[in-house]
Amino acid sequence: MTSGEIIIKGGFVVDPTRKMEGDITDIAIKDGKIVDKVSSSAKVIDAKGKTVMAGGVDVHAHVAGPKVNVGRLFRPEDKLLSGVCRSAMAQKNGARMESGFSIPSTFKTGYDYARMGYAFVMEAAMPPLYSPHIHEEIHDTPIIDEGALPVFGNNWFVMDYLKKGEIENTAAYIAWLLNVTKGFGVKCVNPGGTAAWGWGLNCLSLDDVVPYFDTTPREIITGLLKANEYLGLPHSMHIHQNNLGNPGNYQLTIDSLKLAEGIKTKNKFGREQVMHSTHLQFHSYGGTGWGDFESKAKEVMDYVNKNKAITVDTGNVTLDETTTMTADGPFEHHLHSLNHLKWVNVDVEMETAAGVVPYVYDPNIKVCDIQWAIGLELALYAKDMNRIFLTTDHPNAGPFTRYPRVIKWLMSKKAREAVLDSFKHKDKVIDATTLHTIDRELTLYEIAQMTRSGPAKCLGMSNIYGGLAPGMNADVGIFDLNYKNMPSDPEKIEKAFQRAACFIKSGEIVVKDGEVLSRGHKKTVWVHVNMPENLQVKRDITQSFTKDYTVSLVNYPVRDYLAPHPFVLEVDVEA
Amino acid sequence: MHAHPRHTSRYSIFPRGFFTPKGQMQRTIISIDPRQTDTAKLADIHLMLNQGHDYELFDAFRTVLRGYDIPDEVAGIKKEVIVKSAEIMKKAKFCMIFFGMGCTHTDGHNHNIDAAISLTRDLNNHTKASIMAMRGHYNITGPGQVWSWQFGFPYCIDLSKGTHAHMNPGETSSIDLAMRDEVDCFVNVGTDAGAHFPIPAVKHLKKHPFITVDPNFCMASEISDLHIPVRIAGVDEPGVVYRMDNVPIQFRSVIKGLPGVPSDEELFDLVYERMCELTKTEPVWLAAKADRKYPQNPAVS
Numbered sequence: 052m053t054s055g056e057i058i059i060k061g062g063f064v065v066d067p068t069r070k071m072e073g074d075i076t077d078i079a080i081k082d083g084k085i086v087d088k089v090s091s092s093a094k095v096i097d098a099k100g101k102t103v104m105a106g107g108v109d110v111h112a113h114v115a116g117p118k119v120n121v122g123r124l125f126r127p128e129d130k131l132l133s134g135v136c137r138s139a140m141a142q143k144n145g146a147r148m149e150s151g152f153s154i155p156s157t158f159k160t161g162y163d164y165a166r167m168g169y170a171f172v173m174e175a176a177m178p179p180l181y182s183p184h185i186h187e188e189i190h191d192t193p194i195i196d197e198g199a200l201p202v203f204g205n206n207w208f209v210m211d212y213l214k215k216g217e218i219e220n221t222a223a224y225i226a227w228l229l230n231v232t233k234g235f236g237v238k239c240v241n242p243g244g245t246a247a248w249g250w251g252l253n254c255l256s257l258d259d260v261v262p263y264f265d266t267t268p269r270e271i272i273t274g275l276l277k278a279n280e281y282l283g284l285p286h287s288m289h290i291h292q293n294n295l296g297n298p299g300n301y302q303l304t305i306d307s308l309k310l311a312e313g314i315k316t317k318n319k320f321g322r323e324q325v326m327h328s329t330h331l332q333f334h335s336y337g338g339t340g341w342g343d344f345e346s347k348a349k350e351v352m353d354y355v356n357k358n359k360a361i362t363v364d365t366g367n368v369t370l371d372e373t374t375t376m377t378a379d380g381p382f383e384h385h386l387h388s389l390n391h392l393k394w395v396n397v398d399v400e401m402e403t404a405a406g407v408v409p410y411v412y413d414p415n416i417k418v419c420d421i422q423w424a425i426g427l428e429l430a431l432y433a434k435d436m437n438r439i440f441l442t443t444d445h446p447n448a449g450p451f452t453r454y455p456r457v458i459k460w461l462m463s464k465k466a467r468e469a470v471l472d473s474f475k476h477k478d479k480v481i482d483a484t485t486l487h488t489i490d491r492e493l494t495l496y497e498i499a500q501m502t503r504s505g506p507a508k509c510l511g512m513s514n515i516y517g518g519l520a521p522g523m524n525a526d527v528g529i530f531d532l533n534y535k536n537m538p539s540d541p542e543k544i545e546k547a548f549q550r551a552a553c554f555i556k557s558g559e560i561v562v563k564d565g566e567v568l569s570r571g572h573k574k575t576v577w578v579h580v581n582m583p584e585n586l587q588v589k590r591d592i593t594q595s596f597t598k599d600y601t602v603s604l605v606n607y608p609v610r611d612y613l614a615p616h617p618f619v620l621e622v623d624v625e626a
Numbered sequence: 627m628h629a630h631p632r633h634t635s636r637y638s639i640f641p642r643g644f645f646t647p648k649g650q651m652q653r654t655i656i657s658i659d660p661r662q663t664d665t666a667k668l669a670d671i672h673l674m675l676n677q678g679h680d681y682e683l684f685d686a687f688r689t690v691l692r693g694y695d696i697p698d699e700v701a702g703i704k705k706e707v708i709v710k711s712a713e714i715m716k717k718a719k720f721c722m723i724f725f726g727m728g729c730t731h732t733d734g735h736n737h738n739i740d741a742a743i744s745l746t747r748d749l750n751n752h753t754k755a756s757i758m759a760m761r762g763h764y765n766i767t768g769p770g771q772v773w774s775w776q777f778g779f780p781y782c783i784d785l786s787k788g789t790h791a792h793m794n795p796g797e798t799s800s801i802d803l804a805m806r807d808e809v810d811c812f813v814n815v816g817t818d819a820g821a822h823f824p825i826p827a828v829k830h831l832k833k834h835p836f837i838t839v840d841p842n843f844c845m846a847s848e849i850s851d852l853h854i855p856v857r858i859a860g861v862d863e864p865g866v867v868y869r870m871d872n873v874p875i876q877f878r879s880v881i882k883g884l885p886g887v888p889s890d891e892e893l894f895d896l897v898y899e900r901m902c903e904l905t906k907t908e909p910v911w912l913a914a915k916a917d918r919k920y921p922q923n924p925a926v927s
Binding site: 124129133145148149150151154155157181187188248249250263384387396401599606609610613 | 637643645719747772774776780788790868872876908911
């Protein structure tokens with residue numbers, strides 16, 4: 052954080068938190084925060100004719116941790132696709148080498164997000180046992196602020212408590228785990244299914260019984276929703292649902308979303324939803340097989356639009372060669388048997404599992420094209436843009452560096468039609484989707500909702516990120532787009548968002564004309580829960596670590612020095 | 627038993643697991659080794675294959691698993707034994723394959739493990755199976771992880787281009803570089819190149835400055851022009867160490883280090899600082915570390 056004062060003059064400010072739709076106004080920055088006014092000695096940045104937005108907030112991306120690193124390690128060929136060479140200037144500025152396309156190195160991750168004007172990124176799945184690794188990687192990712200969601204959906208403690216209906220004990224366990232892993236919230240991946248994968252099985256419906264644990268996905272989801280609200284965490288339960296990626300899964304998706312009905316939100320962070328359903332694109336499929344595979348985006352979004360207690364993110368397929376990685380172990384095995392590319396499986400003792408498989412979303416394959424259309428349909432059918440966020444489930448449906456391209460498709464029917472026209476199986480794609488019938492083109496205001504104010508609110512940090520009101524973090528992106536006179540060529544939209552004209556992070560100019568100038572002042576954001584000790588849970592944890600874990604309890608908590616730039620959200624839970 | 631003395635008791639054979647409360651009694655151990663090792667003596671079945679015939683054996687397992695017939699003897703092992711072993715793997719609730727350098731550094735090299743990985747993949751159609759390397763050298767996994775997230779490659783990294791990292795084992799691997807005499811300064815960190823490298827490679831390296839960073843005296847340190855002792859992580863220096871299965875373990879220090887002996891990290895920081903001084907560049911990445919507070923050594927304070 053620098054104490055230097057900056058004033059951004061004359062730009063079209065797009066800030067949904069203050070209902071600003073391209074108003075021409077100045078943004079003043081001091082001590083790393085947005086302020087009302089600054090002295091005349093402030094550094095002036097001329098933003099005339101350009102669009103000014105808050106720093107982007109990514110609600111779901113896999114950017115750090117063991118499975119991401121497995122992807123980097125087992126895909127040397129991915130480096131060939133990166134196309135970046137460190138310039139002599141960058142080297143002189145002290146910038147590190149960058150590598151990788153779908154699974155970039157930590158340095159490239161930080162630089163690329165900054166180039167696109169993103170300020171905060173949530174690592175979407177942290178296996179608790181590996182949390183020191185994730186914090187080490189986060190430390191090595193420059194500029195951007197990050198948090199990480201530990202996975203709970205297949206945790207043996209959680210399943211054991213929920214089988215007995217013990218919400219309070221589940222909550223106490225969640226609180227303990229968030230504190231020791233420096234985690235942000237409750238992630239739930241293929242509830243029950245990943246645990247069943249220990250036996251080579253899966254849970255494909257809400258009432259499939261998890262072997263040994265004798266619970267069901269329905270119980271786990273409902274239990275975690277309640278436990279999350281019991282604690283009043285900043286973020287809601289964040290779910291990757293069962294039966295991902297299979298034709299005809301949309302009904303299960305809607306049934307799972309319905310579990311949020313009747314659960315009341317309780318928190319002090321301004322969050323309104325009780326469930327965040329992630330990469331919805333993978334869960335909105337109709338048909339009985341790949342032959343009659345079709346879009347059910349409309350059906351799913353009709354439900355999402357009705358239920359205010361739900362937020363979603365899209366998970367747009369970007370038609371690239373990428374690397375899929377998820378804690379949904381059985382799904383990756385299934386995917387591997389579809390494409391026969393290399394496969395890595397990891398089982399994490401008592402907690403979760405993971406898999407990694409490279410994937411090529413080939414525009415010549417009908418199914419990939421339909422997936423592409425579904426992702427866009429979801430956003431275009433949405434009524435409240437503050438409840439749907441732009442992601443590619445990086446790197447599963449495409450790398451995060453394609454966000455600008457997705458923005459282009461959402462903002463321009465012309466750009467969408469050009470892609471549709473290029474498909475080999477265009478007619479079949481049109482038969483299976485409704486994208487070609489949608490005329491809607493999103494506005495910059497709606498894009499700002501999807502990438503800034505919406506996700507910040509969903510994460511319970513609307514007073515810190517995602518807006519430009521005085522008092523908020525001084526994360527400001529300036530993009531070369533004239534709000535009043537938008538370019539007719541959609542490529543210019545993509546280009547503008549790919550390389551911000553200027554990006555200010557925590558009050559420091561870190562990117563100018565797409566060039567990274569500084570390694571910024573990154574922070575690791577986590578949640579610390581203060582609640583009275585739960586003796587039962589304490590005893591269970593001690594006993595389990597003594598008997599079953601291969602690491603001892605004293606070595607489990609992430610030591611403070613591994614996360615040296617903390618930004619801690621405190622949550623107080625009364626007994 | 628010998629290469630990883632704690633492995634059998636803590637992880638693989640003897641421990642009482644959550645689903646295996648009777649420990650070894652509930653496990654079936656198959657040892658594949660041309661020698662009668664102590665591990666082989668422990669095993670329920672010892673497949674004493676002909677040396678260098680690993681690939682054939684794994685291939686035979688796969689053939690049997692897929693329901694095809696195999697010759698009466700493969701790799702020096704009778705058909706019945708192979709069929710029985712394959713059946714055991716198939717019926718197991720969880721099948722774990724550990725492999726070491728005996729498999730990867732014999733005839734066939736990586737192709738042997740390719741066959742074993744394929745076997746693991748096939749087994750997953752019947753039950754749950756996994757495969758893991760028995761890696762030597764304490765914390766060899768650590769640099770693999772760190773370099774993967776920093777450069778995307780776990781070893782053999784060539785940074786000399788300055789623009790991007792490059793990896794091509796055979797071209798950028800240390801022994802090959804040494805054999806081609808492409809190296810004009812050799813820094814040996816935490817390993818013993820003197821003992822492990824082929825003599826001709828060491829002879830080439832020895833023509834130029836030869837530096838060893840190691841807590842102990844070893845063959846490499848004996849022939850070094852400069853030997854810098856450092857503290858040992860997990861003994862007199864805390865730090866994160868990656869276990870063989872990639873699980874990070876946060877080590878504490880148990881004794882006080884010798885006065886004046888730096889940790890690896892402090893040493894490289896000093897070298898970096900001096901290098902920046904000589905090249906008149908800003909030590910930016912040192913500054914990045916300044917606000918990283920290291921844990922106090924409890925044995926010291």
